[in-house]
């Protein structure tokens with residue numbers, strides 16, 4: 225059963241719809257990401273779930289009941305924003321305690337809960353410090369502690385890692401995922417970073433221009449994007465033009481297995497890592513010339529020209545091929561995705 229359901233949400237600012245028919249089901253304990261470029265409507269969706277803005281149409285259900293008329297403080301959802309919004313004049317302890325105080329929780333329980341959160345967030349010994357005495361990662365953990373202290377049903381994270389440097393971002397990402405699993409709290413993360421979404425999420429909703437283009441597991445989205453714009457969002461791709469006949473994709477590069485009959489298909493997508501570059505003596509009729517090679521330590525980015533078509537490959541650097549060298553390409557056709 226879904227814990228949260230968004231049904232046909234629309235939101236207009238001035239004369240422009242920034243949410244267009246948003247539908248989403250999230251199960252209890254799931255970690256999902258709203259992934260998309262700047263301005264596509266991710267934060268607006270998050271605010272609608274939290275109750276910080278009202279949709280123009282559609283419904284939001286929590287445990288099968290509409291929450292549209294339920295005020296923010298009773299929705300059971302908390303947002304952690306990218307700039308944390310800690311109270312500068314309150315200590316770490318008082319910041320964490322804040323929501324509990326607002327909810328009129330008695331002092332003994334407040335103290336207990338705050339102590340628990342300090343421990344869970346590895347902030348023991350920091351309780352008497354003020355926010356400007358903390359590092360970026362510590363501030364973020366205080367913001368999380370404050371959000372989680374009130375035991376929300378849903379945790380909403382709006383680009384929480386974007387102000388952190390690369391290493392700290394990775395550490396905090398791991399940390400948040402482990403806390404999320406430990407507490408089994410339903411979490412929605414807003415991010416424009418595909419790697420972040422792929423690494424953290426049970427499911428990803430790709431948003432483009434106010435619409436959810438695809439919703440699925442990281443592997444579904446990466447390996448079977450349902451549209452070119454989704455495929456492109458997840459990194460470099462090769463497109464080969466052609467047509468399908470009798471379950472064969474016929475293209476200028478040759479024939480590939482297509483295990484489908486749709487004659488409307490006009491192109492095949494293959495990821496660069498599904499294209500192997502081998503020496504020219506290897507068996508295979510896809511012979512091409514290296515036109516580009518960029519070394520990146522653990523991989524090499526190649527461009528290969530064959531039959532007038534440029535194909536990209538990401539290969540392991542076991543063997544390096546020079547620009548101008550003849551090579552054989554092996555395309556893993558079982559991982560081709562076809563588009564109309």
Ligand SMILES: Nc1ncnc2c1ncn2[C@@H]1O[C@H](COP(=O)(O)OP(=O)(O)OP(=O)(O)O)[C@@H](O)[C@H]1O
Nearest residue numbers: 237238242260261262263264265266267268269416
């Ligand atoms: N209160 C508002 N009034 C008018 N326009 C708004 C308002 N809030 C958001 N918008 C517009 O709605 C669109 C979607 O904004 P939103 O913040 O949801 O995008 P986003 O995907 O979260 O982007 P980012 O990653 O940059 O935060 C943007 O074009 C934004 O300018």
